[in-house]
Amino acid sequence: ALLLSLVGLIAEISFIKLASNSYKKKNPNSNIITVDEEYSLNDCMEESIKLFPKVIWAMFLNYILIMCGMMFCFFPGVILAFFSTFTTTAVVISGFKGMNAVWYSVVITKKKFFAVVSSVAIFFMASYLSGSLLGNLLSLISLGTVPDGIISILCTCIVEILFAFQSVFFTVMFLDIENFIPREVKNSFNKPRDTDTNHGAEL
Numbered sequence: 718a719l720l721l722s723l724v725g726l727i728a729e730i731s732f733i734k735l736a737s738n739s740y741k742k743k744n745p746n747s748n749i750i751t752v753d754e755e756y757s758l759n760d761c762m763e764e765s766i767k768l769f770p771k772v773i774w775a776m777f778l779n780y781i782l783i784m785c786g787m788m789f790c791f792f793p794g795v796i797l798a799f800f801s802t803f804t805t806t807a808v809v810i811s812g813f814k815g816m817n818a819v820w821y822s823v824v825i826t827k828k829k830f831f832a833v834v835s836s837v838a839i840f841f842m843a844s845y846l847s848g849s850l851l852g853n854l855l856s857l858i859s860l861g862t863v864p865d866g867i868i869s870i871l872c873t874c875i876v877e878i879l880f881a882f883q884s885v886f887f888t889v890m891f892l893d894i895e896n897f898i899p900r901e902v903k904n905s906f907n908k909p910r911d912t913d914t915n916h917g918a919e920l
Contacts, residue, residue, distance in 0.1 A: 726769070726772065734764060768809055772808050772809065776805065800822060802887065807891075817906050
């Protein structure tokens with residue numbers, strides 16, 4: 718399970734990179750900090766593996782913050798989880814590290830908070846329905862004639878397709894919102910990103 722999760726995270730990074738480059742090609746005037754030139758899928762996977770440690774570190778710090786919020790009171794942790802929706806995207810696209818990626822996600826989310834929250838809720842429900850409920854439905858329809866292993870594989874495929882669409886959707890949302898973030902705000906995150914000691918922007 719852990720191995721599949723790690724592979725899934727690398728795939729998510731790849732989807733974000735591919736979606737961001739496609740977005741840049743269609744929107745050449747978009748205000749994006751770092752988007753590479755067109756490259757092959759193999760190059761994308763190699764870069765995703767290189768970004769993997771940075772993403773893991775940002776996710777770990779984000780997880781600690783969310784757990785601390787839930788320890789003091791449940792709702793601050795939930796709210797922070799919504800605000801940190803774009804943490805991975807901030808690492809992959811904007812090149813931020815550690816806490817800077819988390820804080821930048823907060824800045825991005827604040828611009829379209831209700832749109833982000835509703836999108837997260839919709840994808841969460843879709844994942845739940847396509848995962849557990851679909852598996853039970855297939856078992857019921859097949860009357861036990863289809864092995865559980867095949868049903869599990871089918872459900873996993875559907876969830877992964879939804880997951881890929883989710884990664885692309887939130888990447889495009891991130892880039893659309895980022896176009897409205899002032900350059901000085903982005904630069905304030907860029908300056909301390911090697912130290913991870915200062916989020917450097919108004920929250």
